[in-house]
Amino acid sequence: MAVIDLANPTRFLRIVDRVLPWLIAATVVLFAVGLYRALNAPDDYQQGATVKIMFLHVPAAWLGMFGWALMSIAALGTLVWRHPLADVAGKAAAPIGAAFTFICLVTGSLWGRPTWGTYWVWDARLTSTLVLLLLYLGVLALYWTAEEPGRGARAAAILSLVGAVNLPIIKFSVDWWNTLHQPASVFRLSGSTIDPSLLTPLLIMALAFTFLFVTLHLAVMRNEILRRRVRSMRLMQAQEVRA
Amino acid sequence: MELQAEGLTCSRGGREVFRNVGFKVPAGEALIITGRNGAGKSSLLRMIAGLVRIAAGRLSLDGGLADTPIAEQAHYLGHQDAMKPSLTVAENLQFWARFLGSRSDINPALERLDLAPLADLPAAYLSAGQRRRLSIARIIAVARPVWLLDEPTSALDAPSQSRLSDIMRDHLATGGIIVAAAHGAIGLERARELKLGVA
Amino acid sequence: MNMLVAILVRDMRLAVRVGGGAFMGALFFLIVITMMPFAIGPDLALLARIGPAILWLGALLASLLALDRLFATDHDDGSLDLLMMGQVPLELTVAAKALAHWLTTGLPLVVIAPLLGLMLNIDLHALGWLALTLAAGTPALTFIGLIGAALSVALRRGGLLLAVLVLPLTVPVLIFGVAAANAAIAGSTPFGPAFTILCALSLFSLVLGPIAATAALRHGLE
Numbered sequence: 001m002a003v004i005d006l007a008n009p010t011r012f013l014r015i016v017d018r019v020l021p022w023l024i025a026a027t028v029v030l031f032a033v034g035l036y037r038a039l040n041a042p043d044d045y046q047q048g049a050t051v052k053i054m055f056l057h058v059p060a061a062w063l064g065m066f067g068w069a070l071m072s073i074a075a076l077g078t079l080v081w082r083h084p085l086a087d088v089a090g091k092a093a094a095p096i097g098a099a100f101t102f103i104c105l106v107t108g109s110l111w112g113r114p115t116w117g118t119y120w121v122w123d124a125r126l127t128s129t130l131v132l133l134l135l136y137l138g139v140l141a142l143y144w145t146a147e148e149p150g151r152g153a154r155a156a157a158i159l160s161l162v163g164a165v166n167l168p169i170i171k172f173s174v175d176w177w178n179t180l181h182q183p184a185s186v187f188r189l190s191g192s193t194i195d196p197s198l199l200t201p202l203l204i205m206a207l208a209f210t211f212l213f214v215t216l217h218l219a220v221m222r223n224e225i226l227r228r229r230v231r232s233m234r235l236m237q238a239q240e241v242r243a
Numbered sequence: 244m245e246l247q248a249e250g251l252t253c254s255r256g257g258r259e260v261f262r263n264v265g266f267k268v269p270a271g272e273a274l275i276i277t278g279r280n281g282a283g284k285s286s287l288l289r290m291i292a293g294l295v296r297i298a299a300g301r302l303s304l305d306g307g308l309a310d311t312p313i314a315e316q317a318h319y320l321g322h323q324d325a326m327k328p329s330l331t332v333a334e335n336l337q338f339w340a341r342f343l344g345s346r347s348d349i350n351p352a353l354e355r356l357d358l359a360p361l362a363d364l365p366a367a368y369l370s371a372g373q374r375r376r377l378s379i380a381r382i383i384a385v386a387r388p389v390w391l392l393d394e395p396t397s398a399l400d401a402p403s404q405s406r407l408s409d410i411m412r413d414h415l416a417t418g419g420i421i422v423a424a425a426h427g428a429i430g431l432e433r434a435r436e437l438k439l440g441v442a
Numbered sequence: 443m444n445m446l447v448a449i450l451v452r453d454m455r456l457a458v459r460v461g462g463g464a465f466m467g468a469l470f471f472l473i474v475i476t477m478m479p480f481a482i483g484p485d486l487a488l489l490a491r492i493g494p495a496i497l498w499l500g501a502l503l504a505s506l507l508a509l510d511r512l513f514a515t516d517h518d519d520g521s522l523d524l525l526m527m528g529q530v531p532l533e534l535t536v537a538a539k540a541l542a543h544w545l546t547t548g549l550p551l552v553v554i555a556p557l558l559g560l561m562l563n564i565d566l567h568a569l570g571w572l573a574l575t576l577a578a579g580t581p582a583l584t585f586i587g588l589i590g591a592a593l594s595v596a597l598r599r600g601g602l603l604l605a606v607l608v609l610p611l612t613v614p615v616l617i618f619g620v621a622a623a624n625a626a627i628a629g630s631t632p633f634g635p636a637f638t639i640l641c642a643l644s645l646f647s648l649v650l651g652p653i654a655a656t657a658a659l660r661h662g663l664e
Binding site for chain 3: 079131134135137138141142145146147151152154155157158159161162163165166169170172173174176177180
C-alpha cells in the first residue's frame with residue numbers, strides 16, 4: 001500500500017548514498033583551497049584584515065537567496081505535480097537557507113562593528129537580509145506547527161511562492177527607505193569595487209559554500225525521507241491494531 | 244443523468260483510506276455507503292463534493308451541466324450545520340439560498356421543515372434537531388441534482404426522520420441522485436449499498 | 443454578483459453582531475495609541491515627529507488581530523466547505539470576505555485616525571493626508587493578511603502564527619505608508635511617488651492575496 005508511494009524516494013536514497021561521500025570530499029577540498037586563498041589575499045587599505053569576513057559574508061548572502069529559490073522551485077513541484085520528493089526538498093532547504101541567512105547577518109554585524117562602532121545598523125543590505133530571515137522563520141513555523149507533513153509542505157510551498165514574489169518588492173522598499181533616512185551611505189558592506197585579487201578567492205569560497213549547501217541539503221532530505229518512513233510505519237501499525 | 248465513479252483512491256494524513264472504489268448511481272436512485280468508523284464514508288462523500296483530492300480514479304456526472312464541477316451541482320450535508328448563531332434562521336437560510344444560486348423564496352423550505360415559526364429567532368436558540376432541520380431546509384431551498392448526505396438522520400427525532408424520508412423520496416422522484424453515508428437504514432426502501440472497508 | 447453581495451452583507455452583519463465589529467477595531471486602535479506616550483514620554487515635538495509611524499503601526503496591529511477569525515469561524519462550523527462549493531470562483535468569495543473585513547476593521551481605523559493624530563500633536567492640515575494614506579494602505583494589510591489567515595486556518599493555528607507569517611510581507615506597505623504620511627506633514631520629500639507606490643502595493647495585494655489564500659485553503663484543507 002504505502003510501499004508504492006516510497007518507490008521513488010527509495011531510488012533517490014540509493015543515489016544519495018552513492019553520491020554523498022564524493023560531495024563531502026569536494027566540499028572539503030574547495031573549502032581548503034578557498035580558505036587558503038582567502039587568508040592570503042591582500043588586506044584592504046581601509047579596513048585591514050577585517051575585509052576577509054567578506055569571504056564568509058557574501059557567499060552566505062548568495063546562498064540565503066539560493067535557498068529561497070530552491071524552496072520556490074520545490075514549491076512548484078509540490079503544488080503543481082504533487083511530487084513527493086518536492087515536499088522533502090522544500091522542507092530540507094528551509095533550515096539550511098535560514099542558517100546561511102543568519103550567518104550572513106552575524107558576519108555582517110561583525111564586519112561592520114569596527115567601522116560603525118555598534119553591532120547593528122539599519123542599513124539597506126542588513127535590513128533586507130533580516131526580513132529574509134523573518135520570512136524563512138515564517139516558513140519554518142509552518143513546518144513546525146503542521147500536524148500532518150503533507151499539509152505543512154503545501155502551506156510552506158504557498159508561502160515560498162508568495163515570498164518569492166514579494167522579495168523583490170521588499171528589497172526595493174527597504175533600499176528606498178534606507179536612502180530616505182540615510183542620504184549618504186557611509187559604508188557599504190560589499191566593500192568598494194572588488195579587486196580581482198579578491199575576486200578569485202571569493203568565487204572559490206562561493207563554490208565551496210554552494211557545495212556545502214547541496215551536501216547538507218541531500219543529507220537533510222535523506223533524514224526527512226527516513227523520518228516519514230518511520231511515521232508511515234507507525235500509522236500502518238496503528239491501523240493493524242484497529243483491524 | 245448518472246453519477247459514475249471508477250477506481251477512486253483516497254489518502255489522508257499519509258495513510259490510504261480506501262482504494263479502487265467504484266459505483267454508478269443513475270437518476271432517481273440512491274446509494275448508501277456503509278462501513279465501520281474510519282472506513283472512509285465521510286471522505287468518499289467529501290471527495291465527490293470536491294473537498295478532498297482524488298488521489299487516483301475518475302469521478303463524473305454524466306448528463307449534468309457541461310464543464311461544471313460536480314461540487315457546483317451537489318449539496319453537501321456534513322456533520323456540521325454551517326449556520327451562524329448570531330444570524331436568525333431566516334437570515335441564515337436566505338444567505339445560503341442566495342450564495343448557492345437560488346433566487347426563489349425561502350419560505351416554502353422553512354414551512355416544509357416546520358421551521359416557519361422560528362424564522363426570526365437567532366440560530367443560537369435552536370436545539371440540535373432544529374439546526375439539523377435548518378440544514379435540510381438549505382438543501383431543498385436551492386435545487387441541485389446530487390445530494391451528498393453524511394449520516395442525515397442523526398440528531399433527528401422520529402417525526403423529523405420521516406419528514407426527511409419524504410423529502411428524499413420527492414427528490415428521487417424528480418430525477419435527483421442521493422449518496423448517503425450511514426450506519427443503518429435512513430428511511431429509503433430501495434437503495435443500492437456500497438460497503439467500505441472490506442479488503 | 444448577487445452571491446458575492448450576499449457574502450459581503452453576511453460577513454459585515456456578523457462583524458457587527460459578534461464581538462462589536464467596527465467599534466472593537468477602532469477601540470483597540472485608540473488604546474494602542476494611548477499607550478504610546480506612556481512608553482515614549484509626553485514630549486509633544488517627539489510625538490508629532492513619530493506620530494505617523496505610531497498610527498501606522500497601530501493600524502497594522504489592529505488589522506492583524508481581527509484577521510484571526512476571518513476563516514476560522516467558517517471553518518469551525520462547516521461554512522467553509524459550502525463556500526467552496528459555490529458557483530463563484532473561490533478567489534472572488536475570498537476577496538468578498540476580505541472586503542467585508544476591511545470595511546468593518548480598516549475603514550473605522552481610517553475614520554478615527556485624524557482624531558488620534560490630534561492627540562499626537564500632528565499638524566491639522568496633515569491629518570487629512572494621513573487618513574488618505576491609511577485609506578490607501580489598509581486594504582493592502584487586509585489582503586496580505588488574508589494569506590496568513592488562510593495558511594493558519596489550514597493548520598488550525600491562531601493569531602501568533604498569522605502575525606509571524608504576515609508581518610514581514612507588510613514591510614513595503616509600512617515603509618511607503620509612513621513615508622507618504624511624513625511627506626504630507628513635513629513636505630521635505632514629495633508626497634506623490636510614495637503615495638502612488640502605496641496604491642500600487644494595495645492593488646497588487648488585491649490580486650495576489652485572494653489567489654494565494656485560495657490556494658492555501660484548497661491545498662491545506664483537503
